[in-house]
Each structure stands twice: as structure tokens, then as C-alpha cells.
Amino acid sequence: MDGMTIVWIVVAIAVLVIVVALIASAMSRKSQHRAEQQAYEHEQQARASATHAEKQRAVADEVDARARKAQAAADEKTAEARRLSAGATERRDAAENARAESDEHRSQAQNLWPDDGSQNREGQPVDPDWDDGRHPHDPRNPKHTRG
Numbered sequence: 001m002d003g004m005t006i007v008w009i010v011v012a013i014a015v016l017v018i019v020v021a022l023i024a025s026a027m028s029r030k031s032q033h034r035a036e037q038q039a040y041e042h043e044q045q046a047r048a049s050a051t052h053a054e055k056q057r058a059v060a061d062e063v064d065a066r067a068r069k070a071q072a073a074a075d076e077k078t079a080e081a082r083r084l085s086a087g088a089t090e091r092r093d094a095a096e097n098a099r100a101e102s103d104e105h106r107s108q109a110q111n112l113w114p115d116d117g118s119q120n121r122e123g124q125p126v127d128p129d130w131d132d133g134r135h136p137h138d139p140r141n142p143k144h145t146r147g
Helices: 004-111
Strands: none
Touching: none
């Protein structure tokens, strides 16, 4: 082998090494570009997911606020129902007491005036319309006039 052949072999090996290095570098850049592209796509998906999550959170907060408002209204209605029920019970008791007092007065009046109810104290006949408020002079009659 002469010197020129060795030089050509060395040059060929050097060219081969340079070509392999260029191919490896190109593949490395392509691989890096692919990785960057994937990273960008994942970042975009993450942003979209975060936006979606924020919207879902806002909707959940709104629904929660409506639920709290509805619960407050229901609590208010419950409290009002209890107050009304207590008032009704109180009025019912007062009506029962008034009825008992009326019955007691009626009983006392019958004891003091022991007749069959057909005449008043003056001995005049009792008009049955007085019992139900239909008599023209009865203050319960809507057509009653004073004086």
C-alpha cells in the first residue's frame, strides 16, 4: 500500500464519520422537534383541561349557591309555618276559652232565669230571630242601624 492509498482510506473514513455524524445530528434534531411538538400539544391540552375545569367549578359554585338559597327559603317557610301553627293553636285555645266562658254565662243566665226560653225578662215572647242575628234590631244583623 502506498502512501496515497492510505490517505484515500483515511479521507474515506473521515468522510464516512462526518456523514454518520450529520445523519445522527439530523435525526437528533428531528427527534427533538418531535418531542417539542408533543410537549406543545400536551401544554395546549392542559390549558384546555384547566379552562374546562374552571368552567365546571363555576357551574358547581353556582349550583351550590342556588341550593343554599333554596335551603334558606325552605328554612324561612318552615319557621313561618311554625309561627302560623303556634298562632293558630293560640287562637284555638282562646276560642275554646271564650266558648267555655260563653257556656258558663249561658248556664248562669239559665239558672237565674229558669224558664223554657219562650219569654224574656219582661215576660214578652222571645223572637227566635234574635238567636241567629236576623232580627232587625240585633247588632249582628247587617241591616241594623243605631238609634
